[in-house]
Amino acid sequence: GAVVSQHPSWVICKSGTSVKIECRSLDFQATTMFWYRQFPKQSLMLMATSNEGSKATYEQGVEKDKFLINHASLTLSTLTVTSAHPEDSSFYICSARVHSTASGYGYTFGSGTRLTVV
Amino acid sequence: LAKTTQPISMDSYEGQEVNITCSHNNIATNDYITWYQQFPSQGPRFIIQGYKTKVTNEVASLFIPADRKSSTLSLPRVSLSDTAVYYCLVGFSGGYNKLIFGAGTRLAVHP
Numbered sequence: 578g579a580v581v582s583q584h585p586s587w588v589i590c591k592s593g594t595s596v597k598i599e600c601r602s603l604d605f606q607a608t609t610m611f612w613y614r615q616f617p618k619q620s621l622m623l624m625a626t627s628n629e630g631s632k633a634t635y636e637q638g639v640e641k642d643k644f645l646i647n648h649a650s651l652t653l654s655t656l657t658v659t660s661a662h663p664e665d666s667s668f669y670i671c672s673a674r675v676h677s678t679a680s681g682y683g684y685t686f687g688s689g690t691r692l693t694v695v
Numbered sequence: 696l697a698k699t700t701q702p703i704s705m706d707s708y709e710g711q712e713v714n715i716t717c718s719h720n721n722i723a724t725n726d727y728i729t730w731y732q733q734f735p736s737q738g739p740r741f742i743i744q745g746y747k748t749k750v751t752n753e754v755a756s757l758f759i760p761a762d763r764k765s766s767t768l769s770l771p772r773v774s775l776s777d778t779a780v781y782y783c784l785v786g787f788s789g790g791y792n793k794l795i796f797g798a799g800t801r802l803a804v805h806p
Contacts, residue, residue: 583738611793620782621739621796670738672794683729684794686738 579605579675583687590661590694598656598690600671606651607673611684612644615668627654661694668692699783704801713770715800717783720764728759728766731782733799739782743768778804 580603590596600610608629613621625641627633627648635641643665645657654673658665671687700718707713719728727746731739743750745757745766756769770777782799 581738613796620798623793623795626793668736672738683741683744685741686731689736689738691736 579673579683579685581607581671581673581685581687583671583690585690586688587691588693590692592662592694593660595657595659596661596692598658598669598671598692600654600656600673600687602652602673605673605675607654607675608651609674610648610654611672611674612646612654612656613670613672615670615689621670624656658692661692663694666692666694699785699797701781701783701797701800703798704803706803706805707773708805709774710772713773713777713802713804715768715770715781715783715802716765717768718765719783719785722763722785726785728757728763729784730755730757730768731784733780733782739796742781773802773804775804775806778802 582601582603584599588596610627612624614624615621623636624639624644625633625635625646627646629648629651633646643659645659648654656669668689668691670689672684675683675685698721727744729744730742732742733739743752743755743757745759747759747763750757758767768781780799780801782796784794
């Protein structure tokens with residue numbers, strides 16, 4: 578259980594265009610989802626926290642107007658990279674908080690989206 | 696959030712036991728310790744979680760000393776497919792914490 582489906586798995590777009598990445602919780606309701614970015618050989622960097630029905634909370638240094646996050650339902654959060662540039666090329670990963678029998682809460686991750694901006 | 700420190704990389708051979716230690720000196724009373732595994736171009740995958748003493752599941756064991764300032768992930772008889780990055784995270788108290796990843800440990804298993 579607690580599966581998060583992320584699409585697309587990879588996308589190539591032209592510089593200046595926008596790209597939308599979807600993250601769906603398949604068998605549970607995710608009131609809170611997280612978006613990460615990961616560059617090659619580096620760790621995951623948290624970009625923002627999205628809560629269903631409210632505005633996302635962005636980490637310091639992340640441009641909220643460039644990385645639009647929408648969490649309109651309990652099963653879907655989307656990340657839109659607007660006016661993408663080559664430096665936005667990265668691996669984007671979503672995560673959802675789920676109930677855990679041990680600690681009360683756990684986290685499950687999507688499979689990631691490889692974005693290449695040309 | 697408790698900061699974690701892990702070795703940057705480790706090497707092992709097939710069939711050996713691998714122990715990865717994580718330091719978390721500032722762990723809070725209600726925090727749990729969780730380990731994730733990540734393969735290239737994939738999202739992290741949950742391995743094991745614990746609060747104290749020892750936890751074992753079908754893939755790993757987690758050893759946590761009484762002071763909880765460190766923890767050790769033990770992978771028995773590793774195979775080539777265990778080559779991955781392993782992350783140690785702490786801080787699930789109240790369920791409202793966001794996951795902040797450290798650098799992780801890059802494990803390379805050789806034939």
